[in-house]
Amino acid sequence: MSATPAVALNGVTKTYRGGVHALDGVTIAVERGTFVAVMGPSGSGKSTLMHCAAGLDTPTSGSASIDGTDIGRLNETKRTKWRRDRVGFVFQQYNLIPSLSVRDNITLPLRLAGKKPDQQWLATLVDRVGLAGRLDRRPTELSGGQQQRAAVARALINKPAVVFGDEPTGALDLRTAREVLDLLRDLVDGLGQTVVMVTHDPAAAARADIVLIMADGRVVDSFERPDAATLAYRITSLEKE
Secondary structure, eight states, rough: OOOOOSSEEEEEEETTTEEEEEEEEEEEEEEEEEEEEEEETTTHHHHHEEEHHTSSSSSSEEEEEETTTTGSSSSSHHHHHHHHHHEEEEEEOOOOOTSSSSHHHHHHHHHTOOOOOOOOHHHHHHHHHOTTTTTTTTGGGGGHHHHHHHHHHHHHHTSSSSSEESTTTTTTTTHHHHHHHHHHHHHHHHHHHOOOEEEEEEEHHHHEEEEEEETEEEEEEEEEEEOHHHHHHHHHHHHHH
8 A cells, every 4th residue: 555645634724714713733644545434513624624635625724635745735726637637526416417418427527627538447437336328318317326326437537546525425315325335335445446425424434444523623533444323422422512
């Protein structure tokens, strides 16, 4: 395994206008080929952590690196290009473009970058996410789970250093959510992909290799391959404090 983490935060703080402290000296390292989930009560800073780690927001202090590059030192233009080339995103609401085919939705990041898709890699992805035979359909012709699978394929089309998931199963029913989590788990185990997922769901987080628990802008606990009951109890205890 490479000595350089896929994602590294070092002493990251984030303070918004009005003196709201969202992150308070967070230091984490996400090794390549691991599945990390981030949990915490509402307002704990988990979404801000993901935004800073992914280069969607800049820390007030400290550093955030992806694949060994301190993205906070890049200007906005270079940071946008870096995210496009080295980071994948999967959101709760899929964010597919209704007027485009599934194929065009998946390959959109490449076309925006002026690149042609690697047809072999596209075929591999489509097979992995279970969308063979559906590439010419529109998103509205797919189920919610299939749309999220298309979003996962889109996140992977550039062979990113890391895929960030922001509540990726939040809009899905239980059965479909399990299927998407199975897919994410398979991408880590089968392709060596690094995944960082923010979730409020203990059952979803329990599929990860490591679960970070946040409270008041800090990482207050870390579990390795925990069960859902352990995570639910820990979050409940924080909410009562």
